[in-house]
Amino acid sequence: MRILINGLGLIGGSLAQALVKFTDHTVVGLDQNKDDLVLAKQSAVIDVVGESLAIEAPRADVIILATPVQVINQTLQQLATLPLKPGVIVTDTGSTKQTVLASAQGLQAKGITFIGGHPMAGSHKSGVQAANCDLFRSAFYLLVPAKEASITAVQTLQALLQVTNAKFLQVSPEKHDQLVALLSHVPHILAASLVNLASQDLRNDRGMLRLAAGGFRDMTRIASSDPEMWVDILDTNGPKILNLLYDYEKGLHQLEQLITTQDRAAIFDFFRQAKITREKIEADKQTGALPGFYDLHVDIPDKAGSIAQITTKLAQANINLVNIQILETRDEVNGVLQLTFANARDLQRAQQLLDIKKEVATWQD
Numbered sequence: 001m002r003i004l005i006n007g008l009g010l011i012g013g014s015l016a017q018a019l020v021k022f023t024d025h026t027v028v029g030l031d032q033n034k035d036d037l038v039l040a041k042q043s044a045v046i047d048v049v050g051e052s053l054a055i056e057a058p059r060a061d062v063i064i065l066a067t068p069v070q071v072i073n074q075t076l077q078q079l080a081t082l083p084l085k086p087g088v089i090v091t092d093t094g095s096t097k098q099t100v101l102a103s104a105q106g107l108q109a110k111g112i113t114f115i116g117g118h119p120m121a122g123s124h125k126s127g128v129q130a131a132n133c134d135l136f137r138s139a140f141y142l143l144v145p146a147k148e149a150s151i152t153a154v155q156t157l158q159a160l161l162q163v164t165n166a167k168f169l170q171v172s173p174e175k176h177d178q179l180v181a182l183l184s185h186v187p188h189i190l191a192a193s194l195v196n197l198a199s200q201d202l203r204n205d206r207g208m209l210r211l212a213a214g215g216f217r218d219m220t221r222i223a224s225s226d227p228e229m230w231v232d233i234l235d236t237n238g239p240k241i242l243n244l245l246y247d248y249e250k251g252l253h254q255l256e257q258l259i260t261t262q263d264r265a266a267i268f269d270f271f272r273q274a275k276i277t278r279e280k281i282e283a284d285k286q287t288g289a290l291p292g293f294y295d296l297h298v299d300i301p302d303k304a305g306s307i308a309q310i311t312t313k314l315a316q317a318n319i320n321l322v323n324i325q326i327l328e329t330r331d332e333v334n335g336v337l338q339l340t341f342a343n344a345r346d347l348q349r350a351q352q353l354l355d356i357k358k359e360v361a362t363w364q365d
Ligand SMILES: NC(=O)c1ccc[n+]([C@@H]2O[C@H](COP(=O)([O-])OP(=O)(O)OC[C@H]3O[C@@H](n4cnc5c(N)ncnc54)[C@H](O)[C@@H]3O)[C@@H](O)[C@H]2O)c1
Pocket: 006, 007, 008, 009, 010, 011, 012, 013, 030, 031, 032, 033, 036, 066, 067, 068, 069, 071, 093, 094, 095, 096, 118, 119, 120, 121, 122, 123, 124, 125, 126, 127, 128, 226, 229, 233
């Protein structure tokens, strides 16, 4: 098959790389950034640098749109004017779905299949340099088929995207946008507002940055995300985000009252409820009720070779690591190494191998 990907940033580039690496299909790339296209070709993220949408789209068997959402909306309208192959499957990776499905109506009117897609994994990084064929492993990949899309077409697309090792889940556009408003959009807004709240103080006293440990860093990593992408997300999921923000503000006002009246019991309850819910999410992950990543945190001494010792031990025992990351929360003390495994079994084996009794443990060599 000839697969056309428009937008070779983090998401389009990661999909392209997986398809090039693990299938025999020809992957053609398009992007407004010509330097990135050259880089994508040089680093084997794509097979072919495409000429233009008007030339490449009619040749494609599958078209993946991985640009910011409003560009996806425009491209869907443009595609409806082109002589596409009758059996082509068009999909996207946009973070919102209701406007995207509406923009695909012109294609559907012409009998072309559209199946919305949204890999629920990513990063605050952007661009083809950050592409990684393993980005979506074990993550959920939401599929939002148009009403007219056949089951066979959905199966064909899912089979193709299986190279990502993601877990597929079908949802309606309405449900999709509601879910991601809560689980992704509002958290990004809160992270960005927190950084903006702190920015004046940080500017006045740069030394303060060094104190921005644990809580602030954990809450704000995603504030480094690409603003262009987020303008389009808020632009296309406004009502759902606004409803949640109103509820959030209400909750904050209630908490302000509790602080003012020094209602210790109610404040305790506020944090207790959150702790119970957060721990339930973790517990569901462990039991498989909520499949996800399996993380192990190891305190490592600030000594050359510590990380190599750990990864060598895991490799020798044939335990596959999905991701490895140094959490930079305590840079003056020890580093915290986050090891991510694909399943509970690997996590348990690693825990035994490294002799780690609790979830956050100290690595002894
Ligand atoms: N970053 C994430 O965590 C994440 C996760 C899932 C889905 N998404 C969604 O996937 C899409 C891509 O996100 P990303 O993180 O890869 O962004 P990105 O900024 O890394 O990549 C977007 C690419 O689109 C290109 N582009 C922009 N306008 C274009 C145009 N008019 N024509 C051709 N190319 C154009 C840019 O040059 C860039 O290479 C977005 O819709 C985003 O909402 C992002």
